[in-house]
Amino acid sequence: QKEVEQDPGPLSVPEGAIVSLNCTYSNSAFQYFMWYRQYSRKGPELLMYTYSSGNKEDGRFTAQVDKSSKYISLFIRDSQPSDSATYLCAMSAGSGGSYIPTFGRGTSLIVHP
Amino acid sequence: AAGVIQSPRHLIKEKRETATLKCYPIPRHDTVYWYQQGPGQDPQFLISFYEKMQSDKGSIPDRFSAQQFSDYHSELNMSSLELGDSALYFCASSLRTAGPSFGPGTRLTVT
Numbered sequence: 463q464k465e466v467e468q469d470p471g472p473l474s475v476p477e478g479a480i481v482s483l484n485c486t487y488s489n490s491a492f493q494y495f496m497w498y499r500q501y502s503r504k505g506p507e508l509l510m511y512t513y514s515s516g517n518k519e520d521g522r523f524t525a526q527v528d529k530s531s532k533y534i535s536l537f538i539r540d541s542q543p544s545d546s547a548t549y550l551c552a553m554s555a556g557s558g559g560s561y562i563p564t565f566g567r568g569t570s571l572i573v574h575p
Numbered sequence: 576a577a578g579v580i581q582s583p584r585h586l587i588k589e590k591r592e593t594a595t596l597k598c599y600p601i602p603r604h605d606t607v608y609w610y611q612q613g614p615g616q617d618p619q620f621l622i623s624f625y626e627k628m629q630s631d632k633g634s635i636p637d638r639f640s641a642q643q644f645s646d647y648h649s650e651l652n653m654s655s656l657e658l659g660d661s662a663l664y665f666c667a668s669s670l671r672t673a674g675p676s677f678g679p680g681t682r683l684t685v686t
Binding site: 494496498503504505506507508511550552556560561562563564565566567568 | 608616617618623630631663671672673674676678680682
């Protein structure tokens, strides 16, 4: 079992929908949580970076971390066709373990007009 | 804003040849990472440097080596290339406790 589990999808939604992307993890030492967007054959782009539990909002994106459940989410409001990409979660332990991010497999998102 | 620069963007090599990938991290970032990503796979961590010293090692084959130079650029050296080494190779950089910013990648094809 991977340390970070992520449903590969694909997840197909209509334009304007609210998208929910999720990851679960097993390592309780993780305390830094990241979401990346990756277009085909491009480098991952850092969307959100959070520390410990709680919510963080940036424009149409909201990241949630629930450390008690070892569960993180990324919400995308008013989704656009340009949001179609693979979304990767990543996490690291930091000073309590390693700073190296461990990635999930990524969820493929398709937003259709 | 400046991003991570990688060169070359595409590289075609034959089996048993060597390849050198270069990375120029974002200025003032103290940590450099190298990742390998196969088709449909998540990025696999290879090696990292903190303040130009090797800090962590992941699933990097013994045929690969990397270093970071005094000007902060890094190189990934790959020898005795195998077909299975064909992948996207990403360099990323960050401040120690921040999320890494990735470069555009080098697509290596081994024939």
